[in-house]
Amino acid sequence: MSHFLSSEFYYRLGWRARSVQPGSHAxxxxxxxxxxxxxxxxxxxxxxxxxxxxxxxxxxxxxxxVRAYHERGAIAVYAVLDLSASxxxxxxxxxxxxxxxxxxxxxxxxxxxxxxxxxxxxDDEVRNDLFEAPSYRRGIADEVYQKLISISGWAQVxxxxxxxxxxxxRRKRSLVFLISDYHLDDQLLKETLTSLSPHDVVPVxxxxxxxxxxxxxxxxxxxxxxxxxxxxxxxxxPNLARRIKSSYATHRSKIVSACLMAGAxxxxxxxxHFDVEALTRHMLEAS
Amino acid sequence: xxxxxxxxxIEYPWLLLLLFMGxxxxxxxxxxxxxxxxxxxxxxxxxxxxxxxVWRLLGSLFTMFIVLALSGIYWGEPVVEKVxxxxxxxxxLDRSASMNDDFADKPAQGSASKMAAAxxxxxxxxxxxxxxxxxxVTFSTSPILVAPLGGDREAVKAALKATDAGGMGFTxxxxxxxxxxxxYEGKPMTGSRVVLLVSxxxxxxxxxxxDMLRTMFIRQGASLYWIFLRSANGASLSAPPEEGREDAYPxxxxxxxxxxxxxxxxxxxxxxxxxxxxxxADIARLKNQPVRYFETAPRHNLASVFxxxxxxxxxxxxxxxxxxxxxxxxx
Numbered sequence: 001m002s003h004f005l006s007s008e009f010y011y012r013l014g015w016r017a018r019s020v021q022p023g024s025h026a027x028x029x030x031x032x033x034x035x036x037x038x039x040x041x042x043x044x045x046x047x048x049x050x051x052x053x054x055x056x057x058x059x060x061x062x063x064x065x066v067r068a069y070h071e072r073g074a075i076a077v078y079a080v081l082d083l084s085a086s087x088x089x090x091x092x093x094x095x096x097x098x099x100x101x102x103x104x105x106x107x108x109x110x111x112x113x114x115x116x117x118x119x120x121x122x123d124d125e126v127r128n129d130l131f132e133a134p135s136y137r138r139g140i141a142d143e144v145y146q147k148l149i150s151i152s153g154w155a156q157v158x159x160x161x162x163x164x165x166x167x168x169x170r171r172k173r174s175l176v177f178l179i180s181d182y183h184l185d186d187q188l189l190k191e192t193l194t195s196l197s198p199h200d201v202v203p204v205x206x207x208x209x210x211x212x213x214x215x216x217x218x219x220x221x222x223x224x225x226x227x228x229x230x231x232x233x234x235x236x237x238p239n240l241a242r243r244i245k246s247s248y249a250t251h252r253s254k255i256v257s258a259c260l261m262a263g264a265x266x267x268x269x270x271x272x273h274f275d276v277e278a279l280t281r282h283m284l285e286a287s
Numbered sequence: 288x289x290x291x292x293x294x295x296x297i298e299y300p301w302l303l304l305l306l307f308m309g310x311x312x313x314x315x316x317x318x319x320x321x322x323x324x325x326x327x328x329x330x331x332x333x334x335x336x337x338x339x340x341v342w343r344l345l346g347s348l349f350t351m352f353i354v355l356a357l358s359g360i361y362w363g364e365p366v367v368e369k370v371x372x373x374x375x376x377x378x379x380l381d382r383s384a385s386m387n388d389d390f391a392d393k394p395a396q397g398s399a400s401k402m403a404a405a406x407x408x409x410x411x412x413x414x415x416x417x418x419x420x421x422x423x424v425t426f427s428t429s430p431i432l433v434a435p436l437g438g439d440r441e442a443v444k445a446a447l448k449a450t451d452a453g454g455m456g457f458t459x460x461x462x463x464x465x466x467x468x469x470x471y472e473g474k475p476m477t478g479s480r481v482v483l484l485v486s487x488x489x490x491x492x493x494x495x496x497x498d499m500l501r502t503m504f505i506r507q508g509a510s511l512y513w514i515f516l517r518s519a520n521g522a523s524l525s526a527p528p529e530e531g532r533e534d535a536y537p538x539x540x541x542x543x544x545x546x547x548x549x550x551x552x553x554x555x556x557x558x559x560x561x562x563x564x565x566x567x568a569d570i571a572r573l574k575n576q577p578v579r580y581f582e583t584a585p586r587h588n589l590a591s592v593f594x595x596x597x598x599x600x601x602x603x604x605x606x607x608x609x610x611x612x613x614x615x616x617x618x
Binding site: 086089090095180183185195208209210212213214215216217218219220221222223224225226227228230231232233234235238241243244247248251 | 316318319320321322324325327328329330332334335336338339342568585607610611612613615616617
């Protein structure tokens with residue numbers, strides 16, 4: 001049985017969480033001593049340790065001022081997974097393996113960062129067997145990895161339950177990694193992103209170079225859609241290869257604009273292998 | 288095209304039931320295909336769609352052509368019109384002893400036997416006629432085939448030269464004619480058929496022989512030219528013999544009988560070598576008329592054509608197979 005490589009990435013939020021659980025993120029909860037919020041009259045925050053003499057002298061009429069702080073809190077980090085048949089695609093990389101790697105990495109990073117990790121998986125149904133309520137327990141990364149790696153019996157299913165994934169999430173704003181290949185029709189993608197808009201959504205797009213880049217230049221090939229089972233004949237030639245690439249480029253820009261329109265973060269594109277440092281960079285740049 | 292369907296046919300129509308196998312290439316599914324996560328992101332390509340269709344069509348045609356070929360398709364125009372030039376001439380030469388005699392009109396200097404005159408003229412005739420097929424039968428008591436019907440002039444001329452040996456025996460005209468007519472049997476009728484009888488006398492034919500000859504002439508469609516070399520004191524063909532002496536002139540009766548054959552018949556009475564030449568020139572002119580006739584054509588078996596078409600379809604299928612991608616990798 002294989003184990004996941006503990007690869008940690010760092011993330012930062014661009015918003016203040018509402019949290020009572022101590023953690024590393026800025027929250028709206030007052031208290032603690034980390035994030036300076038401002039000066040308040042002593043009676044509002046009667047803590048003699050925080051009395052600020054300079055601020056008190058600046059006031060008129062004179063009164064005692066106290067420094068107020070925001071708490072640092074923990075949030076829930078979710079991985080929302082697409083388990084449609086197309087995620088079974090395996091060529092230059094194994095998307096299932098890639099998905100398990102990324103999810104475990106998220107779980108590991110969240111746990112290291114003191115956040116709760118939860119997981120929701122969807123195909124045409126929301127998969128209860130793969131549901132993980134947010135938890136802080138150690139070893140969750142390994143558990144999740146084993147669960148995902150041992151999924152068997154993929155049927156020809158889509159990902160139509162994606163918009164219902166929101167029902168499984170906490171109501172408080174959370175960081176949601178939406179992991180899919182994004183081969184969804186426009187309507188479904190829009191609904192999914194809209195339903196998740198109360199949360200901070202990081203779209204993670206899994207693509208394989210064999211889908212559109214690493215294709216033969218010449219020859220006749222039949223291609224089977226593993227999600228719908230339909231066949232298509234492709235008489236490959238340089239012109240068609242170019243058209244496939246440009247079609248994917250269009251698809252890519254469509255995904256980006258759909259995500260930005262729905263208020264999600266910039267999508268993170270993964271091709272063939274998962275680079276954890278690139279994800280860190282992406283998370284820190286985009287926040 | 289409608290003409291084609293009108294004249295074509297199938298030898299084993301029940302085999303056409305197998306034509307439904309031509310549908311299989313359109314129904315077959317599940318050939319090796321490369322998996323792809325989503326067809327939505329692939330562009331629609333018309334050429335690829337047509338390559339697939341042509342592939343199925345070729346498979347379908349391949350099957351159907353083989354079925355058609357197996358069922359023995361043929362094409363035959365029932366009757367074809369043909370025009371023949373040149374004649375098929377069987378020369379029937381009398382070699383009886385009387386041919387050694389002189390003509391009725393003796394030439395001024397020397398004497399030419401009837402045989403010598405006939406031989407000389409016939410040789411000229413053979414030299415002149417380029418398009419004809421010529422055969423030769425001689426007869427005295429019994430007929431002898433000397434040259435079969437064919438284009439070999441030398442054989443005929445050699446046969447004529449061999450008649451130098453001089454004649455002997457009786458005049459068995461009926462058997463000579465019968466043998467000559469036999470040589471037309473089974474040959475395609477590509478030119479007018481002429482039996483050229485060169486003889487100096489007749490013979491009595493009984494009614495059974497007469498019937499047989501009549502049947503053979505009509506069946507072979509041959510016309511008859513008789514060059515009658517009249518002996519010095521022989522009777523003319525045109526003058527009926529006196530009452531009570533009919534038996535003495537078998538030539539006259541033979542002439543009458545030939546007239547009733549129902550095929551073109553012409554007799555030339557030649558009293559001198561010159562007259563023989565005239566008669567031959569006449570015949571040469573007559574038989575050069577083009578012959579127009581209808582013939583039932585044999586069927587053309589089209590199986591090989593359909594096998595060839597199937598082979599072409601197979602080649603097309605194979606060519607498409609060769610273009611198939613074996614490995615999904617950039618080159």
